[in-house]
Amino acid sequence: MSKLTLSTAWQALSAHYAEIEPLHMRELFAADPARFDTLSLKFGSLLLDYSKNRITEHTRKLLIDLAVHAGLPASIERQFNGEKINNTEQRAVLHTALRNRSDRPVLFNGVDVMPDVRRVLSLMRVFSDQVRSGAHTGYTGRAITDIVNIGIGGSDLGPLMVCEALKCYASPALRAHFVSNVDASQLTETLKKLDAETTLFIVSSKTFTTQETLTNARSARAWLVEKLGSEDAVASHFAAVSTNLAATASFGINPDNVFEFWDWVGGRYSLWSAIGLPIALFIGMDRFEELLAGAHAMDEHFRSAPLEENMPVLMGMLGIWYGNFFATSSNAVLPYDQYLHRFAAYLQQLDMESNGKGVDRDGQPVDYDTGMAVWGEAGTNGQHAFYQLIHQGTRMIPADFLAPVHSQNPLGEHHAILLANCFAQTEALMIGKTSDEARTELVAQGLSGAELEALLPHKVFSGNKPTNTLLFDRLDPHTLGMLIALYEQKVFVQGIVWNINSFDQWGVELGKQLASKILPELQDGKIGTQHDDSTRHLIEYYRKNR
Ligand SMILES: O=P(O)(O)OC[C@H]1O[C@](O)(CO)[C@@H](O)[C@@H]1O
Numbered sequence: 001m002s003k004l005t006l007s008t009a010w011q012a013l014s015a016h017y018a019e020i021e022p023l024h025m026r027e028l029f030a031a032d033p034a035r036f037d038t039l040s041l042k043f044g045s046l047l048l049d050y051s052k053n054r055i056t057e058h059t060r061k062l063l064i065d066l067a068v069h070a071g072l073p074a075s076i077e078r079q080f081n082g083e084k085i086n087n088t089e090q091r092a093v094l095h096t097a098l099r100n101r102s103d104r105p106v107l108f109n110g111v112d113v114m115p116d117v118r119r120v121l122s123l124m125r126v127f128s129d130q131v132r133s134g135a136h137t138g139y140t141g142r143a144i145t146d147i148v149n150i151g152i153g154g155s156d157l158g159p160l161m162v163c164e165a166l167k168c169y170a171s172p173a174l175r176a177h178f179v180s181n182v183d184a185s186q187l188t189e190t191l192k193k194l195d196a197e198t199t200l201f202i203v204s205s206k207t208f209t210t211q212e213t214l215t216n217a218r219s220a221r222a223w224l225v226e227k228l229g230s231e232d233a234v235a236s237h238f239a240a241v242s243t244n245l246a247a248t249a250s251f252g253i254n255p256d257n258v259f260e261f262w263d264w265v266g267g268r269y270s271l272w273s274a275i276g277l278p279i280a281l282f283i284g285m286d287r288f289e290e291l292l293a294g295a296h297a298m299d300e301h302f303r304s305a306p307l308e309e310n311m312p313v314l315m316g317m318l319g320i321w322y323g324n325f326f327a328t329s330s331n332a333v334l335p336y337d338q339y340l341h342r343f344a345a346y347l348q349q350l351d352m353e354s355n356g357k358g359v360d361r362d363g364q365p366v367d368y369d370t371g372m373a374v375w376g377e378a379g380t381n382g383q384h385a386f387y388q389l390i391h392q393g394t395r396m397i398p399a400d401f402l403a404p405v406h407s408q409n410p411l412g413e414h415h416a417i418l419l420a421n422c423f424a425q426t427e428a429l430m431i432g433k434t435s436d437e438a439r440t441e442l443v444a445q446g447l448s449g450a451e452l453e454a455l456l457p458h459k460v461f462s463g464n465k466p467t468n469t470l471l472f473d474r475l476d477p478h479t480l481g482m483l484i485a486l487y488e489q490k491v492f493v494q495g496i497v498w499n500i501n502s503f504d505q506w507g508v509e510l511g512k513q514l515a516s517k518i519l520p521e522l523q524d525g526k527i528g529t530q531h532d533d534s535t536r537h538l539i540e541y542y543r544k545n546r
Contacts, residue, residue: 002360002367004499009069013062017325020054024464025430028056041309043301045473046482048311052430053318053398053466054326063317064307070497072313076303079492082108082264086503087361093503095269095488096299098261099292099481108264120260120274125285127239127257128277131200132171132284139233144200148177148190149278150216151204153349155241156180158271158484159204159278161346162291165339165480168408169283176282179220182212187219196227196237203240204275206267208247211512217251241274266503268349269488287477294481302489312486315400315468316493322398322466323372332390333376336403336422339475343402344376347487354491354502361501370498379403380421391429391461398466401426402483406474422469432463 004010029035029051039051039060055063078085082092097106097113105112130136134143149159160178163170170176177190201224203217217238224237239257240248243265248258259274271279272292280288298312307313322328331351333344355371377385379401390397403422407415438459442452470486472479495502521527521539531539 002364004070004366004497005368007066007069009062009066013059013066013321013325016059016062020056020059021326023054025052025054025466026432026463028054029430041311041314043305043311044297044482045479046311046486047469047471048314049469049471050314050318052426053321053468054464055318055321059321060308060314060317063321064313066320067307067313067317067493067497070499072307072493072496075496076492080106080299080303082106082113086266086501088501088504088506091503092264093266093269094262094264095266095272096296098265098272099295099299099485101289101293101296102300113262113264116262121285121289123259124274124277124280124288127259128280128285128288131281132174136200137236138197138199139228139230139236140197142197143173145173145198146175146177146194147200147202147278147281148179148194148220149202149204150179150213150220151202151241151275152180152210152212153353154267154270155204155206155210155213155275157342157346157349158268159276161340161342162271162276162279162480162484163282164342165475166279166283166287166291166477167339169287169477171282171284174282176278178278179216180212182215184219187216191220191223196224196233199224199237200281201238202277202281203238203248203251203253204242204277205240206243206261206263206265206270206275208240208242208244208251211515214251221252239277241277267505268353271484283477290477291481294478294483295485296481297478298482298485298489302485312489313493315486316490316497318398318466318468319372319490319494320497322396323369326396327369328372328396328398329369330373330375330395330397332382332397332399333374334379334382334399334401334425335376336379336401336418337475338378339408340402341378344374346484347374347376350487351491353505353508355495355498355500356507357498357500357502360499366498366500368498370500371494376400379425380418383421383425387425390465396465398468399429400468400470402470402472404472404474408475426467426469428461428463429465429467430463432461432465433459435460 036051038057040049079093080096082094084090084092086093092108094106094108097117100106106114131144137143156178163176179187179190201220205213221234224233225231234252235254238253240253241259242248243261243263245258245260249255259277261273265273272295276288302310302312333347335343351374352371357370358365360366390399401422403419438456442455491502522542527536527539
């Protein structure tokens with residue numbers, strides 16, 4: 001057994017699990033009229049109600065003991081202080097500096113990074129103001145009406161999710177498009193809608209070596225040159241965001257349109273950097289800075305609040321309670337806000353690329369489970385698709401429900417109906433329906449005898465399904481910044497407890513390597529002998545049938 005699973009804190013949780021597992025949350029609520037007060041937390045415009053979890057106050061204490069045992073407080077400081085906590089790449093993890101709105105310096109290798117951060121932010125302001133005002137024109141002198149972000153993973157999911165989430169703050173004069181997949185259908189369908197004279201492409205790639213992004217960028221460039229009839233057009237229609245300035249230059253992007261960031265920003269944590277340029281263009285730099293301020297507020301809370309009143313800590317430790325003691329393997333994220341319809345997709349990379357690790361920081365295999373699958377859909381659509389399994393399936397799926405008190409689009413009864421559904425779902429998941437309750441209902445409907453008995457088991461809900469509810473005032477940039485940083489730091493908390501490196505992603509490399517070997521084989525090269533029988537047949541089938 002590892003140091004973690006042998007620890008007193010872990011062992012205490014194992015013993016406690018045996019006491020909690022048989023209990024139903026109905027009983028816990030009945031026994032404690034102040035349960036909501038005890039197990040909820042307000043910070044700024046966010047309310048976290050975590051009372052509908054299979055915990056008591058004592059569970060919380062034991063979970064915090066485990067976080068302390070894992071050295072969480074010191075690790076939080078190591079993150080903010082720019083230590084090289086990404087040990088396999090020898091990199092610091094300083095996305096928090098990108099949204100540092102205080103005048104505190106942030107030192108990396110003894111040098112304050114804040115002047116560089118502020119310099120790039122002001123370049124983003126100048127550029128986004130110029131494009132939005134029409135001062136930056138295309139090659140033929142027309143104002144830009146469409147921006148196309150070409151990037152993938154962290155260079156796509158964050159900006160895309162935020163642009164969707166804050167759509168109602170956008171200027172109607174500028175549309176944002178995102179092309180990520182190397183499948184030409186995405187680029188082709190996007191270009192169909194565009195006028196080259198008024199389109200600005202932003203090629204976003206931390207490394208500027210990513211195959212999908214460079215392929216899409218080259219095709220977009222060829223389209224632009226063909227439409228506008230000159231290579232010279234590229235200078236006013238292409239911008240780039242990268243840490244690799246040599247590569248952006250050799251791609252031919254005008255250095256005035258290149259926005260830099262640094263290798264201490266992980267791809268999936270980069271929306272706060274110049275990777276957020278599409279956001280700044282879409283909603284304006286002032287709004288982008290409100291987003292940064294919201295994230296900064298959450299960082300300050302994370303750094304300073306006692307662990308038992310600390311939102312990212314509580315959410316992270318609840319995830320550990322379920323994943324490691326109840327052996328759950330997925331976590332649903334269910335926003336009752338249509339603007340957050342890409343939130344789960346964004347969180348998938350954040351959480352699964354960060355914590356999908358099987359060895360600890362020293363390379364030793366772990367003897368406990370780590371990251372879970374994250375998935376979800378905007379409510380109420382999910383209710384009519386997969387909630388059946390959450391309510392009556394055999395697997396327990398802890399779920400986060402997110403909802404705004406105020407709609408961005410008040411319209412008749414819509415918002416009350418939306419929230420009624422949200423609250424009803426968490427209530428139903430918690431309380432369930434007993435056999436006696438189901439029987440009474442069926443009798444009231446006129447059923448009896450064999451007919452009633454046959455239907456009865458299908459009408460029973462075990463309940464006792466854990467949920468968190470996050471309520472916020474409205475989905476404005478500040479609140480969204482808080483929410484994203486909350487999940488980022490939750491992922492950090494879990495990585496610390498599991499003693500894994502949440503900031504590398506070696507697991508994506510093998511597929512990339514093999515794809516680069518298979519590509520020439522699909523293009524008529526000699527098929528290597530190293531392939532297994534299945535892969536060789538697939539390659540041959542493609543070559544024969546294309
Ligand atoms: O921004 P880049 O360097 O193009 O990388 C894109 C994505 O690829 C990954 O490295 C995974 O393949 C992600 O971590 C990253 O966000």
